[in-house]
Amino acid sequence: MSALNELRALKPSKGAKRVRDKSDTQDNKAAAVFLAPWLIGFFAITLGPIVASLYLSFTNYNLLQNPQFTGLTNIERMVQDSDLGSSLVVTLTYVVVSVPLQLAVALAIAVLLDRGMRGLSFYRSVLYLPSLLGGSVAIAVLWRLVFGGDGLLNALLAIFGIHGPSWIGSPNTALGTLIVLHIWTFGAPMVIFLAGLRQIPPEFYEAASTDGATKWRQFRSITLPLLSPIVFFNFVLGIIGAFQSFTQAYVISNGSGGPTNSTLFITLYLYQKAFGSLQMGYASAIAWLLLLLVAAATAINFWASKYWVFYDD
Amino acid sequence: MTDQSTTIRTTPSVSGDPDYSSRRDAVRSASLRRQRLSSIGKHTLLVVLSLVMLYPVLWMVASSLRPDGYIFNNPSLILDTFASENYTNGWSALQQPFGTYLLNSAIVVVGAILGNLLSCSLAAYAFARLRFRFKRLAFGAMLVTMMLPIQVLIIPQYVIYAQLGWINTFLPLIVPKFLATDGFFVFLMVQFIRGIPRELDEAARIDGAGHARIFLQIMLPLMKPALATAAIFTFIWTWNDFFSQLIFVTEPDKYTSSVALRQFIDPTGQSDFGALFAMSVVTLVPVFLAFLFGQRFLLRGIATSGGK
Numbered sequence: 001m002s003a004l005n006e007l008r009a010l011k012p013s014k015g016a017k018r019v020r021d022k023s024d025t026q027d028n029k030a031a032a033v034f035l036a037p038w039l040i041g042f043f044a045i046t047l048g049p050i051v052a053s054l055y056l057s058f059t060n061y062n063l064l065q066n067p068q069f070t071g072l073t074n075i076e077r078m079v080q081d082s083d084l085g086s087s088l089v090v091t092l093t094y095v096v097v098s099v100p101l102q103l104a105v106a107l108a109i110a111v112l113l114d115r116g117m118r119g120l121s122f123y124r125s126v127l128y129l130p131s132l133l134g135g136s137v138a139i140a141v142l143w144r145l146v147f148g149g150d151g152l153l154n155a156l157l158a159i160f161g162i163h164g165p166s167w168i169g170s171p172n173t174a175l176g177t178l179i180v181l182h183i184w185t186f187g188a189p190m191v192i193f194l195a196g197l198r199q200i201p202p203e204f205y206e207a208a209s210t211d212g213a214t215k216w217r218q219f220r221s222i223t224l225p226l227l228s229p230i231v232f233f234n235f236v237l238g239i240i241g242a243f244q245s246f247t248q249a250y251v252i253s254n255g256s257g258g259p260t261n262s263t264l265f266i267t268l269y270l271y272q273k274a275f276g277s278l279q280m281g282y283a284s285a286i287a288w289l290l291l292l293l294v295a296a297a298t299a300i301n302f303w304a305s306k307y308w309v310f311y312d313d
Numbered sequence: 314m315t316d317q318s319t320t321i322r323t324t325p326s327v328s329g330d331p332d333y334s335s336r337r338d339a340v341r342s343a344s345l346r347r348q349r350l351s352s353i354g355k356h357t358l359l360v361v362l363s364l365v366m367l368y369p370v371l372w373m374v375a376s377s378l379r380p381d382g383y384i385f386n387n388p389s390l391i392l393d394t395f396a397s398e399n400y401t402n403g404w405s406a407l408q409q410p411f412g413t414y415l416l417n418s419a420i421v422v423v424g425a426i427l428g429n430l431l432s433c434s435l436a437a438y439a440f441a442r443l444r445f446r447f448k449r450l451a452f453g454a455m456l457v458t459m460m461l462p463i464q465v466l467i468i469p470q471y472v473i474y475a476q477l478g479w480i481n482t483f484l485p486l487i488v489p490k491f492l493a494t495d496g497f498f499v500f501l502m503v504q505f506i507r508g509i510p511r512e513l514d515e516a517a518r519i520d521g522a523g524h525a526r527i528f529l530q531i532m533l534p535l536m537k538p539a540l541a542t543a544a545i546f547t548f549i550w551t552w553n554d555f556f557s558q559l560i561f562v563t564e565p566d567k568y569t570s571s572v573a574l575r576q577f578i579d580p581t582g583q584s585d586f587g588a589l590f591a592m593s594v595v596t597l598v599p600v601f602l603a604f605l606f607g608q609r610f611l612l613r614g615i616a617t618s619g620g621k
Contacts, residue, residue: 003456003500010453030524031445038436038455038499041492046458049469056468063472109362112355119356125608126363132604132611133370136553137571138593141578142373145586152372155388184366191615237460244462247555254578267464267556275560280468287465294462 002233008302050291056284063278074285084286086261087269090175091243094265095297098182099238103231106186110193111223115202124194128187139181140251144168147177168252171262178248178263189234196230197223225310232309236301243294246271266290370597377590384586396587400595403588407576408565411592414573417562418552418596421486421569425551426544428490429498433543434536436493437502438528442514459496467560474561485561486554490547498543501614505539506532542614545607549600570596 032039057074059067078084109127113120133139146152149166157164167173200222208218224231246267249257257264257272266286274283368390376384380396404411439445440452474485493499513535514527522530533540555571562572574596577589604611 003459003497006500007453007456010449010456027443027524028445031439031443031448034435034439034443034524034528035445035451036435037432037491038439038493041432041489041494042454042458045470045473045489045492045494046461046466047454049466049473050461052469052472053465063475109359112359117355119359123359123363124612125604127366128608128612129601129604130366130370132549132600133553133597135550135555136597136600137555137574138373138596139370141574141589141593142369144578145373145376145590146369150385152369152388155386158386159388188615191612240460240462244464250555250559251575251578270464271556271560274468274471280472284468287462287468290462291465294460298460 002229004233004236005229053284053287056281057288058285059281061279061281061284063280067281070281074282077282078285078289083261083264084266084269087257087264087266090257090262090264091266091293094175094179094182094245095239095242098179099235099242101179102183102186103189103234103238105183106189106234107193107227107231109186110190110197111219113190113194115198124191128191131185131187134181134185135247137247137251140248143177143181143248144252147173169259171258171260174252174259174262178245178252181248182242182245189238192230192234193227196227200226228309229311232301232305236298239297239301240294243267243290243297266293373590374594377587377594379587381585381587384590399587399591402585403577403591403595406585406588406592407568407573409568409573411570411573411595413566414568414570415595417483417567418569418571421483421558422548422551424483424487425490426547428487428492429495429543429547430540432491432493433495433498434502434533434540435528436499437506438524438532440499441503441506442511442527442532443524455496455499458494459500463556467557471560479561481562481564481567483562483567486551486557495547498547501543502536502539505536509535538610538613541607542610545603545610546614548603548607552596552600552603 056067058069058071060070060073061067113123130139144151147167148154149169151167153167154164165173167177204222204226205218208222213221244267245265249263249265249268250271253259253263253268255268255272255276257268267290270283270286270290273279273286371390372388375390375392376387377399378392378395378397379387380394380398383394407414436455440448440455470485471480474480477484479485479488509532513531517527517531553571554569555575558569558572559575562568565573565576568576570592574589574592577585577592
C-alpha cells in the first residue's frame, strides 16, 4: 500500500460506525512515550508554523519589529504583483510540462526493461543514478555549464556547424533546461514502475497474446489499467515535488530567477522576499498561496483519479 | 511474448501434416529472428540512453581533470593532458579549505541519520503495533505532513530558531530529525513493521516483556533493512539539501558543501570553472558511494513506498 492508498483508506466511509472498545485504548501510555518525539515535532515545528505563517500572511513583518496586522494588504499586493504573476506562470508551466514528460519516459523505459531481460539490473542502476544526483548543487552547476553559451551542448552542436545560443541565458529556453534536468531524473519513478510491473501476472500477457493482441494493445488494456494506481502515486507526488523545486533554478539563475523572470519559481520568489528583503509577512502570504496551489492540485488529482485509476480492491 | 510454436505444436490436426515440421521450423526461426532483432534493437537503445544519461556527469569528471582553458568547447571524454591542479586550487579557493565544508556536511548528515533512525522507528512502532486514542487522526496527520511544502513552515521555523539562538548552527538542520518530521521514513518503517509477524511480539508479551523491550530487543534487530534504507536516503537527501542549509547556515565557517559550492559561482561570470568542476565532483563522490554500496536498500525502499 502506498501512502496515498493509506490516506484513501483512512477516509471514514459513510454509514460505518466506529466501534470503540476498551482494548482500543489500552496502549495509551506506551503510545504517548513512543510518539512523544513525533508529537513535539508535529505541534512545535509543523502545525504551529503553519498556523503562524497563516497569521503572518496578514501582517507586515521584518523580523526586527513585531509583526503589524495589516488586514488584506498583502493579498491586494499579490493580486497586483506582476513578478508573482510571472512566477506562477513559470511554476505552473514547469509542473504541467515536466511531471508528465518525466513519468512518460519513466514508464516507457520501465516497460522496455522487461522482466528477466539480460542486463536489467545494470540498466536499472545506470538509469536510476541520475535521480539521486539530480537534486544536488553540483548537478545544477553542471547544467549551467552544459547549457551555457560556450557549454557542452553548443560544443556538440558546433561539430555539426550549428552555432547555439546560451540556453540558460535566453528567456525562451532557460526554463526548458530545467525541464530537461527534471526528465533526466526519471530513474526514481522508473524503479517504482518496475516494481509495479512485476506485480502483473505474466499469464495476462500470455492470454492476450494468444488472442492476438498486439504489444500496444496489451500495454493499453493490461499494463496501463493495472499500473494506474502506481501512475497515480507517481503523478501526485511528482506534482507536489515539482511545485517545490528550488535548488536548480536558484543555481542556474544565481538566485535571480532570470533571465527576465523565466526561471522564477514561486519558491525562489518567496526566498527572495523572505530572506533577501526580509518581507516575512508578504513571503508568508506567498507560502500560503503555494500551499493552497499544492492542495488544490492534489485535490483535483484525487477527484480525477475516479475516472482513470483502477483499484482492484 | 509467448512462443507461437508452442501453440502450433499442441494442435493435433496440424501435426499430422507431413509438411508441417519444415513449416513449423520456418515459423519458429522467423519468430526467433524477429525476437533477436528486437532484442538487439532494445539493447542498442538502452545502451545509447545510458550513455546519454551519464555523459554530462562523465564530462564533468573529465573536465575537472583538464588544465584551465581546455574545458570549454571540448566535448570529449578522453584526456590528452592530465591535470590535478583544479582539485588543489578548488580545495583552497574559498575562505576555508573545502574539507571544512565537507566536514560540516558530514556532521549534519550524521546527526540527521541518528535522529531519523531513532525518532521515526519509535513513531513507526506506535503506529504499527500500539492501540491508542486518536490513532487514525494522528496517522492521517503524519501522512499529510509528508506532502506539505517545506516553504510554508520555513519562515516561522526561522523565527523560532532565531529566538533560540540556533541560526548559523547545525541545530536547525539536525534537531527536527530527532522529532520524526520526515514522515516518509515513519511510513516506510510502519510498512516494514506490519510485515513482521505479530506472533513474535505476542510471544514476548506472554513472557512478560513490555513495549520498550519488545521494541529494543525484537523490533529494532528485525528492522535492520528498513533502518538501512532510511539511513541511506537520509544521507543522500541531507547531503544534497540546499534550501534549508542556505537559510539556516549563514557564516562561511559553517557552510555545508552544498552552500559552499554555490559560492564558486561569481555573479560577474569570472568563475574558476576548473576548480568549480573539481569541487562539484568531490561533493558528488559520497552520494555515488552511497548509491554503490546501498543500492539494494535504495531500490527496495522506493519500490515499497510506491507499491500498491
